Amino acid sequence: MVAISKIATGNGHGEDSPYFDGWKAYETNPFHPIDRPDGVIQMGLAENQLCFNFIKKWVMEHPEASLCSAEGVNKFKETALFQDYHGMPEFREAVAKFMGKVRGGRVKFDPDRIVMSGGATGAHEMVAFCLADPGEAFLVPTPYYPGFDRDLSWRTGVELVPVVCESSNNFKITRAALEAAYEKAKEANLRVKGLLITNPSNPLGTILDQDTLKGIVKFINEKNIHLIGDEIYAATVFMEPEFVSISEIIEEVECNRDLIHIVYSLSKDMGFPGFRVGIVYSYNDAVVSCARKMSSFGLVSSQTQHLIAKMLSDDDFVDRFIVESKEQLLKRHKYFTLSLSQVGIGSLKSNAGLFIWMDLRKLLKEKTFDAEMDLWRVIINEVKLNVSPGSSFHCDEPGWFRVCFANMDDNTMEVALLRITTFMHKHNEAMVPRKLCRRASLKLSLSRRRDDFMSPNMMSPHSPIPQSPLVRART
Numbered sequence: 348m349v350a351i352s353k354i355a356t357g358n359g360h361g362e363d364s365p366y367f368d369g370w371k372a373y374e375t376n377p378f379h380p381i382d383r384p385d386g387v388i389q390m391g392l393a394e395n396q397l398c399f400n401f402i403k404k405w406v407m408e409h410p411e412a413s414l415c416s417a418e419g420v421n422k423f424k425e426t427a428l429f430q431d432y433h434g435m436p437e438f439r440e441a442v443a444k445f446m447g448k449v450r451g452g453r454v455k456f457d458p459d460r461i462v463m464s465g466g467a468t469g470a471h472e473m474v475a476f477c478l479a480d481p482g483e484a485f486l487v488p489t490p491y492y493p494g495f496d497r498d499l500s501w502r503t504g505v506e507l508v509p510v511v512c513e514s515s516n517n518f519k520i521t522r523a524a525l526e527a528a529y530e531k532a533k534e535a536n537l538r539v540k541g542l543l544i545t546n547p548s549n550p551l552g553t554i555l556d557q558d559t560l561k562g563i564v565k566f567i568n569e570k571n572i573h574l575i576g577d578e579i580y581a582a583t584v585f586m587e588p589e590f591v592s593i594s595e596i597i598e599e600v601e602c603n604r605d606l607i608h609i610v611y612s613l614s615k616d617m618g619f620p621g622f623r624v625g626i627v628y629s630y631n632d633a634v635v636s637c638a639r640k641m642s643s644f645g646l647v648s649s650q651t652q653h654l655i656a657k658m659l660s661d662d663d664f665v666d667r668f669i670v671e672s673k674e675q676l677l678k679r680h681k682y683f684t685l686s687l688s689q690v691g692i693g694s695l696k697s698n699a700g701l702f703i704w705m706d707l708r709k710l711l712k713e714k715t716f717d718a719e720m721d722l723w724r725v726i727i728n729e730v731k732l733n734v735s736p737g738s739s740f741h742c743d744e745p746g747w748f749r750v751c752f753a754n755m756d757d758n759t760m761e762v763a764l765l766r767i768t769t770f771m772h773k774h775n776e777a778m779v780p781r782k783l784c785r786r787a788s789l790k791l792s793l794s795r796r797r798d799d800f801m802s803p804n805m806m807s808p809h810s811p812i813p814q815s816p817l818v819r820a821r822t
């Protein structure tokens with residue numbers, strides 16, 4: 348066989364993980380209300396599809412934003428020829444302004460620091476190339492987006508070291524967890540070059556509070572390592588408390604700004620993953636300069652830059668879009684979490700993102716990742732929903748699943764909820780006889796023991812036994 352590269356033959360892409368397996372299961376049998384009513388419903392895709400009617404209206408009202416219209420065609424030639432890796436000035440200005448608006452207007456972004464890339468995927472790799480050499484490491488709090496293993500590691504040779512966060516404190520990023528990961532990396536002879544945080548979090552749907560962010564900035568300054576803040580879900584915060592960006596925190600606390608880098612994209616906040624608009628916003632001049640040169644490998648098409656520049660410089664549209672999008676997400680989130688809670692499924696309390704972090708720990712046959720995978724197989728093959736198991740997000744504890752709720756219409760959501768309800772009813776029915784059996788055998792052994800130790804006339808009026816739920820369950 349002809350030899351090809353290690354990258355080409357290795358498994359660094361991670362395509363064989365269950366996260367991607369679920370997508371494959373969906374792709375071979377996708378749900379369609381008429382053609383494939385028994386197909387798999389895709390709930391593993393963090394897409395924001397709830398505002399497309401709103402956006403479509405703007406597109407219809409602004410034919411000049413499209414190059415293939417009578418109103419826009421006079422810009423066709425110059426746009427088709429444009430290929431400067433600095434990007435169109437009006438695009439950078441519009442994106443910088445949008446980033447400020449999404450953060451409540453509390454911070455301003457400098458258009459000259461906006462560097463474009465092919466989605467946040469490309470932006471992460473670009474940052475990794477700029478900050479670390481092969482074999483050096485970034486710390487990443489768990490659970491984290493599975494794509495990071497591909498984006499930051501695959502082609503750069505950079506290692507990711509998990510910062511283990513736990514459900515016992517709602518997956519908080521603590522100083523102790525950061526220190527433990529840092530020490531572990533050192534023990535493995537890895538030089539730690541940075542910490543990557545995702546705020547709002549994918550998969551948790553939560554945001555980092557001010558104190559945690561301040562603690563993180565303190566930590567990276569003390570260790571003199573970089574901080575990459577993935578803020579691509581910034582505009583999806585649909586409920587209090589308000590989103591706080593790392594760009595706000597560094598205005599408040601002492602910090603070496605050369606260490607701070609933000610990754611942004613329009614894939615989630617606007618719902619445009621197909622446009623591949625990714626942004627690196629670094630406060631470090633050397634990184635901006637290098638990243639800009641690297642952006643030749645993943646420029647955003649000038650046609651897209653043109654459209655986005657027009658759309659995002661329409662202040663009225665942007666202001667209304669931000670409000671509308673949050674309202675739609677809130678409505679969906681409320682309905683979805685309420686419906687799940689009615690069938691006994693809980694989830695981590697969240698106020699952002701396009702997904703919930705569903706707690707199915709009580710459905711596991713045992714507390715293992717094998718049992719988590721068994722349950723995942725049932726969900727994908729029998730319930731016919733593609734949800735993502737926590738293990739694919741490097742979650743430390745089995746039983747958590749990420750479920751996306753904004754990538755489908757209302758009817759598909761209803762079908763998904765119906766399937767979940769039916770599954771839970773079946774599960775509960777199956778549990779009842781088992782519980783009753785267990786109760787019956789317990790009752791037997793209890794009564795035997797009672798016979799052993801107490802004669803009926805020895806029974807105390809305060810004995811807990813008559814009030815026991817075991818007894819009540821019998822009647």
Ligand SMILES: Cc1ncc(COP(=O)(O)O)c(C=O)c1O
Nearest residue numbers: 466467468492545549612614620
């Ligand atoms: C946290 C996070 N970062 C980056 C990405 C990649 O985004 P993009 O489509 O802009 O490449 C995703 C996509 O799901 C994500 O969730």
